[in-house]
Amino acid sequence: MSPVPFSSTTEGDDSLPPERLLSIIRFQTEIAKAGLDLGEVIERVAHLAQDLTEAAGAALELAEGEEMVYRAATGIAAKQLGLRIRRQGSLSGLCVEQGAPLSCEDSETDPRVDREACRSVGLRSMVVMPLTHGGIPVGVLKVLSERPNAFTPVERNTLRLISEVVAAAMANATLYTAQVEEARDLFARATQDSLTGLGNRALFYDRFHQGLKLARRQGRRLGIALIDMDGLKRINDSCGHQAGDTALRTLAQRLQALLRESDTLARLGGDEFAILLATVNDPEAARRFGVQLAERVRGDFAYEDQVFELAASIGVVVFPEDGADLEALLREADLAMYAMKRAHHAARD
Template identity: 50%
Template sequence: MPTRNQLLQVIHIQSELAKLGLDLGGVMQFIVEQTLSLIGADGAAIELAERGDMVYRAASGTACPQLGLRLKIDKSLSGLCVRTGESLLCEDAETDPRVDLEACRKVGLRSMVIMPLQHRGITIGALKALSAQPGQFGQRDATLLRMLSDVVAAAMYFSVKYSGDDLFIKATHDDMTGLANRALFMDRLRNAVALTGRDQKSAGVLMIDLDGLKQINDNHGHRVGDAVILEFAKRLERVTRELDTTARLGGDEFGIVLLALDNKKCIETAAGRIEAVNQQVFNFEGNDYEISASVGAALIPSDGTEPEQLLDVADQRMYSVKRRRKERRKRGLH
């Protein structure tokens, strides 16, 4: 049986979940983060079943780099959990014939415990805890994880029922802007990398930081800051193609996955369009606010073929642009 402290922690998690309301993305991320300390896991994830795949839609700990990862539903233990609606325990991935051994080795996991997430009587995903050590989890851990899976499944149900949105839209899009969220962005980035490998075409990723948002929040309030974020999101959508994925990654951070690029100049043109669309000031409640953004780009495959590597390259270039802008402002230049 779970210990008293563990049961108290579950009660605390349940009370904190209630404060998140209908924010499905926030609910899922909170659950995977709390799972780490609750049962001593190295990583945790919520995978949703989408069109024959199990997709990592929330992740914490060692599972974070796998956000957006897709595994075939009929070749993974999480997929078996969804197909049967039963909780599953894997003591050692090296000897368990049910697992995708190659995927387990890539992530570095040896043991895991998985609970089904049921929505309106249908299992639509799974809550998974994982460890780099074999035999890490037992029935006590399964009991605790079942308590969390019941809570998150209920939260998912009410989030969808009262928001009027489709479950997968809420799980993959930012509540404020309606843009893709980080989970969907990583999913599309992984797909872009895979496509360049198969089709021998280029793709790209842009990392974008909205300049001066903190100052706007400090000087004019968060309501004005939120209006600036929404306006910036609309401007990004106006200058991106339908085949591209525009995402709000959190706070003032945005990203775009660009597909089917002919050459490096195409990604530079895309960054230039973002610069151009922000030349016009934003008028909100009779006051004008300047909107600008720092953009960093990485080209696939010339700058890398691993999502984390590409994001690092684009991030470094974005911060380089931001530093140059700050230096120019100090010198009184535009």
């Protein structure tokens, strides 16, 4: 039998029996429950479309460049998740191109389909509906059967109605995702030090206050290591600020390589860094860690034809032993850091 295109206006909504209309309402409710996670929306759509039309499988394909990509798949199409087919020479691609619903009664005789792709899925007939965003088709929702001539006008009208719901849900989820990504990008830029790529003072303070609340609630300790790079002025005066910036990035990399994933390293500004130690069991061990960290980051730093010693002075304090808030802890950490710095100067003299 020849392929049958159909229009969304040829079969009215009144051709659907009342129980099918109720099923469509339930479909809308289920899609609303998927919320604003685009991945969750399209996955749920495929499952519900298959159930609603009593198909053997369903797929939601997105148009990506010159290909149609299975981004959700159920039933006989489940193993094809991620399958890519050429837009040209496929019924899905034609549906996107025309922006109109299409049906295939037998894939073995329909010249518009990608016959090999149909055989790999195991389908013989299908109904394909365009999904539009901003008036532009961006993909298709289709239901599949292993039998020829499996779909009646009721299934076609059902798919037409739910495709409108799906397109709206995808548009909302896409907009939300874009807004979330934009907000994340703004947050990242607002809390990242542009020179070193570390967190900045704002991020450190934010992480500290979160950690302090948790430490108080759970009766745990929290540590802060305040770090000051030794000799930055000498490097700047000898080789310029580009050399100083390179030295700061090198120190940041050395520090980062020695920390646990749970710790937060930030550049507070200038030549000053700080570490939030998320887990501290023994205050004295934490202080010894500061001494060991200073020893391990020490080493030669070469810039062009000059070699400098890259070193840092570190003061470590612990909540609640050394202070009850950030101001008190930073004050004590500053004192401990300058005590180490004086010791470094005395050793050099």
